[in-house]
Amino acid sequence: MGVHFFRYLVVVPLFFLWLQKPVAQEAWTITGQITDVRSGEVLQGVFVRVVNEDASLHTDSDSWGSYTLLLPSRDVVLEFFCPGYKTERIDLKYAQHKKRVDVALEALSYLIEDLIVKGERDDNRIRRPDMGLERITSQSVKKIPLLLGEADIIKALHLLPGVLQASEGSSGFIVRGGSPDQNLVLFDHATIYNPSHMMGFFSVFNNDAISDVQLYKGDIPAMYGGRLSSLLDVEGRQGLSDFNVTGGIGLITSRLAVSGPIGKDITFLAAARRTYADAFLKLSTDSTINSAILHFYDLNGKMRWHVNERNWVTFSLYNGSDRFGTHGIGFNFGNSIGSLAWTHRFSQRLSVHTIASGTMYKFDFKATSEQMDGLPIEGRWLAGIKEAGLRTDFIFRWNEQVQTRFGWSGLYQWFQPGNMRLALQSKDELPTFEANMARKQAMVNTLYFSNEHKIFEERLHLRYGLRLTRFDNVGPTKQYYVDDAYEVTGIDSIPSGKFYHHEYGAEPRVALSFMLNDRMSLKASYSRTMQFVHLLSFSSAGSPLDIWIPANPSIKPQVANQYSVGFFNGFSQNKIQASVELFYKNLNHVLDFKDHPRLLLNDTIETEIRLGTGYSYGLECMVKKERGDLSGWISYTWLRSFRKINGVNQDKRYPASSDRPHNVSVVVNYQFPFYRRLEASVNWIYSTGQPFVMPEGRYWFFDEFIPVYSARNAYRMPDYHRMDASLIIHLGKKEGRFTNELNLSVYNVYGRKNPWMINYRMSLRGAQYTEMTYLFGIVPSVTWNFSF
Numbered sequence: 153m154g155v156h157f158f159r160y161l162v163v164v165p166l167f168f169l170w171l172q173k174p175v176a177q178e179a180w181t182i183t184g185q186i187t188d189v190r191s192g193e194v195l196q197g198v199f200v201r202v203v204n205e206d207a208s209l210h211t212d213s214d215s216w217g218s219y220t221l222l223l224p225s226r227d228v229v230l231e232f233f234c235p236g237y238k239t240e241r242i243d244l245k246y247a248q249h250k251k252r253v254d255v256a257l258e259a260l261s262y263l264i265e266d267l268i269v270k271g272e273r274d275d276n277r278i279r280r281p282d283m284g285l286e287r288i289t290s291q292s293v294k295k296i297p298l299l300l301g302e303a304d305i306i307k308a309l310h311l312l313p314g315v316l317q318a319s320e321g322s323s324g325f326i327v328r329g330g331s332p333d334q335n336l337v338l339f340d341h342a343t344i345y346n347p348s349h350m351m352g353f354f355s356v357f358n359n360d361a362i363s364d365v366q367l368y369k370g371d372i373p374a375m376y377g378g379r380l381s382s383l384l385d386v387e388g389r390q391g392l393s394d395f396n397v398t399g400g401i402g403l404i405t406s407r408l409a410v411s412g413p414i415g416k417d418i419t420f421l422a423a424a425r426r427t428y429a430d431a432f433l434k435l436s437t438d439s440t441i442n443s444a445i446l447h448f449y450d451l452n453g454k455m456r457w458h459v460n461e462r463n464w465v466t467f468s469l470y471n472g473s474d475r476f477g478t479h480g481i482g483f484n485f486g487n488s489i490g491s492l493a494w495t496h497r498f499s500q501r502l503s504v505h506t507i508a509s510g511t512m513y514k515f516d517f518k519a520t521s522e523q524m525d526g527l528p529i530e531g532r533w534l535a536g537i538k539e540a541g542l543r544t545d546f547i548f549r550w551n552e553q554v555q556t557r558f559g560w561s562g563l564y565q566w567f568q569p570g571n572m573r574l575a576l577q578s579k580d581e582l583p584t585f586e587a588n589m590a591r592k593q594a595m596v597n598t599l600y601f602s603n604e605h606k607i608f609e610e611r612l613h614l615r616y617g618l619r620l621t622r623f624d625n626v627g628p629t630k631q632y633y634v635d636d637a638y639e640v641t642g643i644d645s646i647p648s649g650k651f652y653h654h655e656y657g658a659e660p661r662v663a664l665s666f667m668l669n670d671r672m673s674l675k676a677s678y679s680r681t682m683q684f685v686h687l688l689s690f691s692s693a694g695s696p697l698d699i700w701i702p703a704n705p706s707i708k709p710q711v712a713n714q715y716s717v718g719f720f721n722g723f724s725q726n727k728i729q730a731s732v733e734l735f736y737k738n739l740n741h742v743l744d745f746k747d748h749p750r751l752l753l754n755d756t757i758e759t760e761i762r763l764g765t766g767y768s769y770g771l772e773c774m775v776k777k778e779r780g781d782l783s784g785w786i787s788y789t790w791l792r793s794f795r796k797i798n799g800v801n802q803d804k805r806y807p808a809s810s811d812r813p814h815n816v817s818v819v820v821n822y823q824f825p826f827y828r829r830l831e832a833s834v835n836w837i838y839s840t841g842q843p844f845v846m847p848e849g850r851y852w853f854f855d856e857f858i859p860v861y862s863a864r865n866a867y868r869m870p871d872y873h874r875m876d877a878s879l880i881i882h883l884g885k886k887e888g889r890f891t892n893e894l895n896l897s898v899y900n901v902y903g904r905k906n907p908w909m910i911n912y913r914m915s916l917r918g919a920q921y922t923e924m925t926y927l928f929g930i931v932p933s934v935t936w937n938f939s940f
Contacts, residue, residue, distance in 0.1 A: 182244070182253055183220045183500040186213045186232060189256040193363065193390045194218075195234055198257070203229040203241070211552040216495055218503065220549045232257060235778075251500065252461075277729055278720045281604075281613045281663040283677040284328075284369030284733065284772075286312045290359050290389070294937075295821050295833050297876035298897040301402030301933035303359040305386070306347065311817040311835060313733075313772040313787035314369050316810065319842075320872070320908045320927050322352035326810045327369050328714075328735060329768025329793030330381030333687030333698075338376075340388045340454070340468035342489035342509040345537055345700065349448040349474055350427070356472050356487060360398050360409040361423040361452035363389040370716050370735060371663045371677040374602040374617030375545055375559060380683045380712040380739065388454050388468050391419030402935040404429045409452075417459070423452040444478040448486075464495040480520040488512045505545045512538045531574045533753075537700045538566040553610070557617075558601035565685070567592040569699045570753045587753045590630040594702040595651070596684060597622045602661070611667045619659040623684045624651045625704050634706045634758045638746075638799070653705050657682045671722040675733075683710040686743055688751050688761075699751065706758040708741040730775045739766035744797045747861075764797030766808060781823045789815040801864035809865065812840040829882040834875065841869035846922075847912055859912070869910065875901040884938075892938040899931040 186195045194217025201210035202223065213219045221230075225246060230253070232240040237257040244250060277285075286309075293308045309325055310317040318324030324332040337344045339357070347356050368376075368383040376383050395412035409423035426449040436442045450472040457465040473486030491509040498504065514536035521529050543561035550556065569589035602617030625631075627646030631653075635641050646652050663677035686707065688699040703709040718733035741763050745751070749760040770791035777783050793808040800806075816838040824830040843865035850857045877898050884891030900906075909925040 180223050180225065180246070180249055180251075181220060181500060182223055182230070182251065183218070184253040184255060186217045186219065186234075186255045186257065188237075189258045189393075195237075195257060196364075197234070199233040201231050201233075203231050214547065214555075216503065216505065216547075218497070220500060221552055277731070278671065278673050278722050278726065279613060279665060279667065281371075281615045281665040281675060281677070282368075283371045283663060283675050283716045283718055284314065284735070285371070286315075286367045286369070288365050290362050290364075293359055294895070295831065295878075295880070296819070297833055297835060297878035297899065298895060298933055298935065299876075299899045300353070300404055300931065301895070301897065301935040302354055302405050304355050305357050305359065305362065305365050306355040309365075309367060309384070311787075311819055311837065312367070313774050313789045313815075313817070314735075314770070314791070315367070316791075316812060316815060316839060319352070320906050323348040323355040324352055327367075327382040328737060328770065329791055329808060329810045330737075331687075331808075331810060333685075333689065334379050334381035334683065334710075335384055336376065336379035336382070337384045337386070339386045339470060339489060340466075340491045341493065341507045341543070342468075342470075342491045342541075343511045343539060344487050344489060345511065345513040346485065346487060346698070349450075349472070350429075350446075354405075354427075354448070356450060356470075357386060358407055358409075358423055358425045358450045358452060360400070360407055360425075361389055361421065361450075361454075363387050370714050370737075371661065371679055372681060374600045374619045374659075374661050375543075375557065375561075377598065377600075377619050377621065377659060377681060378563075378596070378683060378685070380681050380710055388452065388470075389421055390454060390456050390466075391421040393419060396939065398937075398939040400935050400937040403933050404432070414455075418455060418457045420456075421452070421454045423450075425450040441478075444476075445482065446476050448472065448474040462497045466493040466495075467491075468493075482519075483515065483517040485515040486513070501549045503547050505547075507541075507543045507545075509541045509543075510539070511541075512536065529574060531572065533570065533572045534568065535570045535699065536568050540564050553606040555604045556601065557604075558599075560600075561596075561598045563596040565594045565596070565702065567594070567700055567702060569701055569757070572753055589699075589753055589755045589757070592629045592702055592704075593626040594684065595624045595626055597624075613665040613667075615664070616662045617660070619661070621657045621659065621682060621684075623655040623657070623703065623709065625653040625702060626651055630755070631704060632706065632756050632758050638759050638762070640756055640759060655684065655703060655709055657709065657711075671726060673720045675716075675718040675720065677714075677716045679714050681712045681714070683712075686710070688745075688757065699757075701757065704758075707743070707761060708763060710742055711740040713738050727779045728775065728777045731773070733772040734770075735772070736769040737767065739768075742766045742795060742797070744795060744800050746799055762797045762799045764795060764800070766793070766795040768793035768808070768810070781825050783821045784819040785817075786819075787817045791815065804863070806864040806866075807843045809843060811843055811865070815839045831880040831882075833878045833880075836873070836875045838873040839871065841871050841907075843868050844910065846910075869907045872906050874899075874904050874906060877901050890938070890940040892936065895935045895937060897933045897935075899933070900928050901930065903930045905929070 186198045187193060188195060196213055198213040200219050200221060211219050211221050227246050228244050230242045230244060232255050234257055237259055240255055240257055242253060288308055293303045293305050296308050306323045306325060309315050314328050316326040318326055318332050327335060337347050344356060349356060364387040366385045372383045391411035393413055397410050399408040405425060405427045407425035411421040413419050427447050430444060430446040433444050434442045453469040455467045459465060468491045471488045473484055475484045476482060489511045491507055493507045495505050517533040519531045541563040545559040548556045568591055572587045574585040598619060598621045600619040604615040606613050627650040628648040629646050631644045631646055632640050633642040659680045659682055661679045665673050665675045667673050684703045686701055714735060714737040716733060716735040718731060720731045722729050744762050745760055746762055770789060772789050774785055774787040776785040790813060792813060793811040794805050795808050796805045818836045821833045844867055845864060846862050846867040847859035848862045849860040879896045881894045883893055905926040907924045908927045911923045913921055913923050
């Protein structure tokens, strides 16, 4: 298999090279890197072309800002175009025969182009084969009305087609009928397992510390894997070449970021954010409330070293934590991640990117209570997951039409599903009780390659690849085996370091785009994805109590196959773009739970899980305008999602929690032409209600009422809809170094009471009724942002 695989890797690119137009021997090749003039940050997707030449003489910069272009044998003018930056032109003399030209582009004024800093040309969405790819920046997030005064990239994702919020106010998100755990969230190449603060009301991403966000909803690049539904790739902001301070003060959170140079070749960024909600609790006269602890913080750090023209090193750190406590009960949870990346360019055509990363997520709960004899009982529950990874990616540019990526990645994971310890405090002894779920370890090794071609005068853009994965369970642990009836049939105590169970997987990826004319394209893609870690969640919105476990002999890895087709069209010189995408996704070995499962500290968790199949399909429509005083988008998503699990719902098909057929998002941004310092934004969102299980009756058994529940997800919550609005007032002078703005936002303008939870109650007469809990009425907020 290995010989045929590498033969395929070499022969196929050569075939497509043969299809390219012949080039005269006198032609010469130019290469270089494109960066931001202030930050030194590399710019991806910059359109580089030869002025006044045919359409074939152009290219785009890659993810590291590099470009390569074959030039004719005469003097030429190169043009570098990137929305949000001033267009740069450079005269090149054939006699000088330059082989390298690096370019630093200057960003336009925030009052003119702040919203559209996308780092890609206007028609990239139409031309490129990427399907289901959405890209936003920290600048565009600032325009969206804020919840509690804090800009949040995940709240912005909820407004995109095919993306749903897991619940009201939550940072969890659902993509194309999946579930929150099926989304791979990366921050500077390191995994974040719980991207939420304050039970999901805020995300872990400080908007001052990020630069670019890409969400892949279907056609995930071959270098990434491990989740079924999507990849959220968040890139941290790099330091500027001169000192800069940005920050903001809101009603319950404040933040500060400092960046600048260290010597000539090193830049840094340090950012912090903290909420002070507990400071307001102290104003209460209730001792339970005024003594409570309730806050979170985020710390970000990033350093970039330009070693020389061939080498760059980037180091990134993040630490965030939540704390809550009152009267003997408290918990804290949080993420700590780090990554070290080295980029080396061997030649004009070959470069390598090597990344070492580490992740730790932990949950720690403590409680103290008193027994009847007056002796206190102290309890503690610990859970978490850690991983360490290493990845190497190579990029080889055959020419401006053909590019190959290939590489390897390795990942080692440590799982602590749960450990509880109770101690009775006495003068003489410390009696203890412990309950544990066995610790688990796993290792994932992956080889991948991906080829990208532009053929037939670049009317056809083709990308295909393959990802080969080996997954291993590793000791020490205790492994339980179950039969088809989910009864335990055997137990093994696995010694330390033993690789005792293996899974292999092949994940092909194919995508293409065909240009019908200069403004219309047809696209299609197929991707197969596998997921080797599973989330055992206590709610559809997610919580800190969620348990992560690896696949094992009794729980198979989940597998998804997704098929997509789409039509993309541009109007008014591509300033307005419209798209329609159809998708179908089937799932194998998808997880659900039996009725009334016992998840907490259950070491035989395999007996509570049920495996089966699922599928989802839908239509995504979007019209988007990014330029001009009036900008924004309108999107509609029609989505259906179903599951069929053995032993659940009498083995009958049922709607998944993500089955919400109709979803509409409207986002409008307006910059007042008569007063450029004012910007207004309004968004409206609508979604069909979420399915849920409801008791339909009850019976009397041994002096107790026992509820009789409906079929799985047979009922729906009321439909969800909400309108938000904001007004941004730019207070600083355009020419000055110090700029500041005031952001006035109103969340849920017309006070819609959207259900967050439905409880079942019983009246004094014994009648059963439902009671709805909602989180937010009208929520106004104000934030002052500054930069100097």
